[in-house]
């Protein structure tokens with residue numbers, strides 16, 4: 202059993218290829234999201250994610266209750282620290298996700 206650790210998407214491939222995006226470092230003027238320790242939804246569906254194999258911080262696009270929010274996981278010591286963005290309507294949430302992938306949002 203893996204215990205209660207959050208799920209960690211992985212890419213088990215041939216080694217060199219990585220199909221998940223690697224977000225660039227945030228832009229100097231990147232939008233800073235308000236990352237919170239909890240979210241108002243008990244369950245969500247993860248629709249997209251960044252690479253969790255090569256980077257120490259990764260992001261997931263989650264859908265719940267008709268809204269979209271982002272989940273950020275990072276390794277700190279031997280622990281995984283999970284935080285969440287606020288929840289947006291679909292279009293806004295997808296914009297934020299695109300911003301994370303391009304370094305404009307973090």
Ligand SMILES: [Zn+2]
Nearest residue numbers: 219252254255
């Ligand atoms: Zn990778």
